[in-house]
Amino acid sequence: MDDQNKNLILATVLSFAVIMAWTILFPQEEPLVDVGNEAATVSAAAVPGTAEADPSATAPTEVAETEAPAPRIAIETSELQGTLSLRGGRIDDLSLKQYRETIDADSEIVQLLRPEGEAEAYYAAFGWAAASGIDASNVPSPDTIWTLESGDTLTPETPVTLVWDNGAGQIFRTTVSVDDEYMFSFDQSIENNGDGDVSARPYGLIRRHGIPADLKKFFILHEGLVRMTDGALEETDYKDIQDYEIHPTEGARAERIEAVEGGWIGYTDHYWMTTLIPEQNAPFRSTSKYYENRDLFQAEAVMPVATIASGETITTTTRFFAGAKEWETIKHYEDEEGVGGFIDSIDWGMFFFLTKPIFWLLHGLHGLIGNMGWAIIALTVILKALVLPLAYKSYVSMARMKELQPEMEKLKEQAGDDRQALQQGMMKLYKENKVSPASGCLPMLLQIPIFFSLYKVIFVTIELRHTAWIGWIKDLSAPDPSSIFNLFGLLPYSVPNLGPLELISLGILPLFLGISMWLQQRLNPAPTDPTQQMIFAWMPWVFMFMLGNFASGLVLYWIANNVITFIQQYLIMRSHGAKPDVFGNIKQSLRRKRKAAEEGDSK
Known part of the structure; x- marks a missing residue:
């Protein structure tokens, strides 16, 4: 995927997130x-x-x-x-x-x-x-x-x-x-x-x-x-x-x-x-x-x-x-x-052909499990299993892009400010290694309607209203009530309306959301542009604050989805020779093989 396409996708995602946050925090008056x-x-x-x-x-x-x-x-x-x-x-x-x-x-x-x-x-x-x-x-x-x-x-x-x-x-x-x-x-x-x-x-x-x-x-x-x-x-x-x-x-x-x-x-x-x-x-x-x-x-x-x-x-x-x-x-x-x-x-929405069966499945899981929070997690596991064939192609593409990261850095150093030479070099690198950046984006885009449909189901259906999950989560249709101001529920009082400080009054679930997004991001190939690298580095924490006041049921789904995605992507990358080190550098066996082959050719 070239820089222009990355910028377009990034701008779209960020714009959508900002609009959602603004709509929630500052609703337009009638x-x-x-x-x-x-x-x-x-x-x-x-x-x-x-x-x-x-x-x-x-x-x-x-x-x-x-x-x-x-x-x-x-x-x-x-x-x-x-x-x-x-x-x-x-x-x-x-x-x-x-x-x-x-x-x-x-x-x-x-x-x-x-x-x-x-x-x-x-x-x-x-x-x-x-x-x-x-x-x-x-x-x-x-x-x-x-x-x-x-x-x-x-x-x-x-x-x-x-x-x-x-x-x-x-x-x-x-x-x-x-x-x-x-x-x-x-x-x-x-x-x-x-x-x-x-x-x-x-x-x-x-x-x-x-x-x-x-x-x-x-x-x-x-x-x-x-x-x-x-x-x-x-x-x-x-x-x-x-x-x-x-x-x-x-x-x-x-x-x-x-x-x-x-x-x-x-x-x-x-x-x-x-x-x-x-x-x-x-x-x-x-x-x-x-x-x-x-x-x-x-x-x-x-x-x-x-x-x-x-x-x-x-x-x-x-x-x-x-x-x-x-x-x-x-x-x-x-x-x-x-x-x-x-x-x-x-109100099933424009994706009614997805929201209706998703709710039917969630309702059935709730009947079997007896707890709506665990039913949401079980539903997430099932949905991730159903879209795994699509996700597999995306994760494989990301693994191979990760392998090419050092070569892409070299190309960037060689090209300097010549963006045309950089683009040509990257296209040649992709072609030689049979990597298609678009193959990693399309499967992810196809999953967006499923995500939106589940979001719709959790938001509009009464079955989540005032429904408890565990401990401090007494209402899956409301935001996480825990906060740093009551030591995440350890102190026996609820947090009042804090006005501007509400933004930093994050609960346990939003914190886990930010961490899960950061872990998932560590497996993805980093953009070559420094500005994009900085934006992507901050994105998990920005989303953590923006989505922290969403319904707990929805945040719970995001966390479960991120954790399952991380596990799937990690295992798939390992199966293709990559050895992700989430908390350090990424070491790839295929990169060592390629280097050894180059040294053999030079001899």
């Missing part, structure tokens, strides 16, 4: 939203008598502070606790019993949904939009006060039924049920006791007030809208939703998609998600909205118009997922309950 004075308007398509009515007919309005709170129904399962409000039949108070905010035993459990009026309100509601034969005021909206008809606590064994009589001949009912995981079912019905036919569209919606304060703002993770429409996945960031064009009939910034064969729509966070799931293999309208005047995001699943003849009753079912993005749980809903493509709600 711009302030211009709320203006624009009011949310009522859609022209929501006027009774049209076939295009939808939830925009009831644009969101604030609940008056003086208005009496609506009655609530308790929600209690093995995974969830909260309440359902009779205002709009909203699920707006929901916490995840198995997850806490921190690893402390007395930490608060994670609250997923919050009622309107609280900071970062976030809830789901279900209702009907008038189409024909019925006035818009005679269908239930997200603000309608329902009456509890049956049930008193929502559990997997006891559904509840809400009822609302519009006084004009139609009785609306919503039966809410929940399973033992995170899935609610809303069975919405209209009983038409009027004289004529009525038509309306059932819908479900999710409202989120403002961009979440704990948004990660990290390029490797998607947080925002996620939806599946006719088998096509769409992920839209909150900022991009705010940039929607004003929709002519929605009264808000909006994007509509008319699904033909089903799908789902909702919002995803790092570890949690809410999703509306209409009846699958059936058409529905998937709409994402943003109301500027309220700084409110709204996702809708609007079903086709249903016509109910006098004396008839119709029922439609919409499911609502609200919980943790657990791989097994989401896979169950896809495989066993027919939610098409639901596993893709987990």
